[in-house]
Amino acid sequence: xxxxxxxxxxxxxxxxxxxxxxxxxxxxxxxxxxxxxxxxxxxxxxxxxxxxxxxxxxxxxxxxxxxxxxxxxxxxxxxxxxxxxxxxxxxxxxxxxxxxxxxxxxxxxxxxxxxxxxxxxxxxxxxxxxxxxxxxxxxxxxxxxxxxxxxxxxxxxxxxxxxxxxxxxxxxxxxxxxxxxxxxxxxxxxxxxxxxxxxxxxxxxxxxxxxxxxxxxxxxxxxxxxxxxxxxxxxxxxxxxxxxxxxxxxxxxxxxxxxxxxxxxxxxxxxx
Amino acid sequence: xxxxxxxxxxxxxxxxxxxxxxxxxxxxxxxxxxxxxxxxxxxxxxxxxxxxxxxxxxxxxxxxxxxxxxxxxxxxxxxxxxxxxxxxxxxxxxxxxxxxxxxxxxxxxxxxxxxxxxxxxxxxxxxxxxxxxxxxxxxxxxxxxxxxxxxxxxxxxxxxxxxxxxxxxxxxxxxxxxxxxxxxxxxxxxxxxxxxxxxxxxxxxxxxxxxxxxxxxxxxxxxxxxxxxxxxxxxxxxxxxxxxxxxxxxxxxxxxxxxxxxxxxxxxxxxx
Numbered sequence: 001x002x003x004x005x006x007x008x009x010x011x012x013x014x015x016x017x018x019x020x021x022x023x024x025x026x027x028x029x030x031x032x033x034x035x036x037x038x039x040x041x042x043x044x045x046x047x048x049x050x051x052x053x054x055x056x057x058x059x060x061x062x063x064x065x066x067x068x069x070x071x072x073x074x075x076x077x078x079x080x081x082x083x084x085x086x087x088x089x090x091x092x093x094x095x096x097x098x099x100x101x102x103x104x105x106x107x108x109x110x111x112x113x114x115x116x117x118x119x120x121x122x123x124x125x126x127x128x129x130x131x132x133x134x135x136x137x138x139x140x141x142x143x144x145x146x147x148x149x150x151x152x153x154x155x156x157x158x159x160x161x162x163x164x165x166x167x168x169x170x171x172x173x174x175x176x177x178x179x180x181x182x183x184x185x186x187x188x189x190x191x192x193x194x195x196x197x198x199x200x201x202x203x204x205x206x207x208x209x210x211x212x213x214x215x216x217x218x219x220x221x222x223x224x225x226x227x228x229x230x231x232x233x234x235x236x237x238x239x240x241x242x243x244x245x246x247x248x249x250x251x252x253x254x255x256x257x258x259x260x261x262x263x264x265x266x267x268x269x270x271x272x
Numbered sequence: 273x274x275x276x277x278x279x280x281x282x283x284x285x286x287x288x289x290x291x292x293x294x295x296x297x298x299x300x301x302x303x304x305x306x307x308x309x310x311x312x313x314x315x316x317x318x319x320x321x322x323x324x325x326x327x328x329x330x331x332x333x334x335x336x337x338x339x340x341x342x343x344x345x346x347x348x349x350x351x352x353x354x355x356x357x358x359x360x361x362x363x364x365x366x367x368x369x370x371x372x373x374x375x376x377x378x379x380x381x382x383x384x385x386x387x388x389x390x391x392x393x394x395x396x397x398x399x400x401x402x403x404x405x406x407x408x409x410x411x412x413x414x415x416x417x418x419x420x421x422x423x424x425x426x427x428x429x430x431x432x433x434x435x436x437x438x439x440x441x442x443x444x445x446x447x448x449x450x451x452x453x454x455x456x457x458x459x460x461x462x463x464x465x466x467x468x469x470x471x472x473x474x475x476x477x478x479x480x481x482x483x484x485x486x487x488x489x490x491x492x493x494x495x496x497x498x499x500x501x502x503x504x505x506x507x508x509x510x511x512x513x514x515x516x517x518x519x520x521x522x523x524x525x526x527x528x529x530x531x532x533x534x535x536x537x538x539x540x541x542x543x544x
Binding site for chain 2: 007102103104106108109110111112129130134137138140159160163164165166167241
């Protein structure tokens with residue numbers, strides 16, 4: 001696996017593959033890799049000839065009070081995992097490569113990007129949409145794979161790609177879970193042993209809401225009772241528009257975000 | 273010259289050229305064509321093998337009180353002029369092709385897009401940046417040509433292309449002027465015979481400011497005295513950042529916008 005750090009080197013590697021007639025898949029990540037990320041690399045490898053995995057902790061999607069500084073960083077470990085999963089190239093740019101002095105352009109997905117996560121983290125989807133646009137235009141892949149774990153992010157990226165006519169197919173990769181149901185997440189590393197035992201209660205409650213056996217309000221109460229410090233939202237939404245108005249016959253999704261001590265966990269499931 | 277109206281047809285024509293190894297130039301316009309637009313097509317034709325000229329009156333860059341409805345529209349005349357200037361393809365999409373139901377993504381160039389024109393037309397550069405991003409990603413040209421007549425727009429587009437890593441070279445085309453110095457503009461068609469006689473006073477004053485023979489404030493006073501109804505701004509700026517702070521040795525530009533009756537004219541010149 002090659003490791004490149006500049007946009008020019010990235011484009012030159014991809015151009016060489018294109019000259020051979022090879023297709024290209026992209027898997028953007030912020031590192032802190034786990035089996036969930038690797039399954040996305042695997043999905044891209046099944047669909048394309050060469051997979052570019054990116055490693056960049058994007059500062060613009062963190063608010064000043066969030067965990068940018070403490071976000072897990074271990075490039076050597078991540079590189080080994082990407083290679084093991086079948087990536088042909090790792091793109092690991094420095095912040096000044098992605099945001100050189102004077103960078104002021106932002107991509108904003110209104111409505112979809114303003115609800116749910118956008119309500120609690122107003123900077124988040126602007127940062128995500130801008131960096132993902134850049135990564136897609138730097139590499140111009142045939143396919144880019146994003147995890148369903150960040151379901152609203154996947155919806156925002158699909159809308160952005162459609163609205164800006166970015167020539168790429170966006171593929172969602174299924175959430176990978178621990179044996180007890182907890183969705184894999186780089187932020188699970190923040191949990192204490194005690195919190196880790198409580199964490200699967202989020203998944204369990206989303207599962208019961210998805211099955212129609214518990215309401216979103218009841219699920220919130222159960223989370224607090226189990227030891228979660230606060231619940232940002234548990235909500236059943238249209239699976240495409242993420243609007244709260246449900247239309248019969250259209251797929252629905254239950255999404256949740258809750259705090260366990262200082263760690264914020266999110267998860268989601270298809271309803272029914 | 274081919275005329276296409278869908279993104280799929282546009283991409284398929286361009287893909288056929290690419291398969292032959294031909295390079296592609298893009299000239300986005302809102303129609304109302306004059307010699308200035310045609311010089312941009314000529315510039316693109318000198319630099320690339322096939323020129324795509326686009327014809328789309330972009331609703332998102334007009335405020336509700338502006339001239340979207342009255343903007344000059346004559347597709348047959350525009351098509352004939354594009355063809356005469358050497359365009360290989362005219363892309364003339366309907367509004368619902370560019371902005372299908374549910375379109376919510378915006379591209380925002382902060383700072384550069386907020387000053388000067390952006391102060392008087394706050395919607396303008398968001399509309400421009402979004403539609404130009406779309407046109408560039410629909411066609412993925414090697415080169416795109418924009419007129420220096422809209423100098424701040426050219427600066428905004430250069431910043432956006434750099435910030436989002438859009439793989440295209442942006443070229444500025446020189447302003448084409450009437451014999452009396454008035455910059456050619458689709459909106460000159462709105463001028464009465466009387467106003468048309470006064471209009472070149474904008475150019476004359478910018479020329480005197482550029483030559484250091486008149487200050488921006490003096491130029492504003494002359495415009496009002498000559499019959500202009502109001503002056504939005506006359507300002508000398510850094511030619512790249514458009515900031516008012518001037519650094520010795522860096523190129524400068526004088527930019528102006530003023531109203532002649534119900535018509536708003538803009539123009540600009542290199543200083544010195």
